[in-house]
Amino acid sequence: MKKILLAASLFCFTFFLSQKNQNYLKIRYGSVCCGPASEKPVISYLKEFKRKNQIRSLEILIEKGVGREGEYQLYVGTDFLTVNQRKRLVRGLTAAVxxxxxxxxxxxxxxxxxxxxxxxxxxxxxNARNLTIYKK
Incomplete structure (x- = not known):
């Protein structure tokens, strides 16, 4: 009985601590008439930022189907960044956009x-409908 209780508590503890980020920067891709812009410049900046700052993983989520013409949003997790890294990320994203x-x-x-x-x-x-992890 003790082993089952210990295993269950260990599972619950691991499950609740596995939630990575709580705060995300939002990048919106809108459409004028012929579809949204490409996410490649922003993603290439994020990959370069990750490489330069030696960050193991940068959590990027994508929410598709936001509008009628294929609009979508990217969410970049910021909780595991230092204050200086977050400031540099915001400056770089502003410049890239x-x-x-x-x-x-x-x-x-x-x-x-x-x-x-x-x-x-x-x-x-x-509550997001079509939210997935960005993998490309």
Whole structure:
């Protein structure tokens, strides 16, 4: 009986501590008429940031199907970053999004939106419909 109780408590303890991030930066991909912009510039910046700062894992979630034309949102977990790393991440994401919006090849390509003060919490993401882990 003690072994079963010990195994169950160990399982519950591990399950509750496995929840990684509580706060996420939100990057919105909107559409004008012909679909949203590509996520490649932002993802390439995030990969470079991860490599430069020697971060083991950077949690990135994607919520698809937000709008009629394929709009989606990316969520980047920030809880395991230091204060300086988070500031550099926000500055870099702001620059990457600004560059992507300013260097559009077609005027009808969608816009990318990023606001560093718009933080999504884990409770907000619990009600998301099409939320998955970003793997590419």
């Amino acid at each position: 600004s560059n992507q919006n300013n260097n559009k090849k077609q005027a009808n390509t969608g816009n990318v939106g990023f606001d560093s003060t718009d933080i999504a919490h884990q409770e907000d993401l619990m």
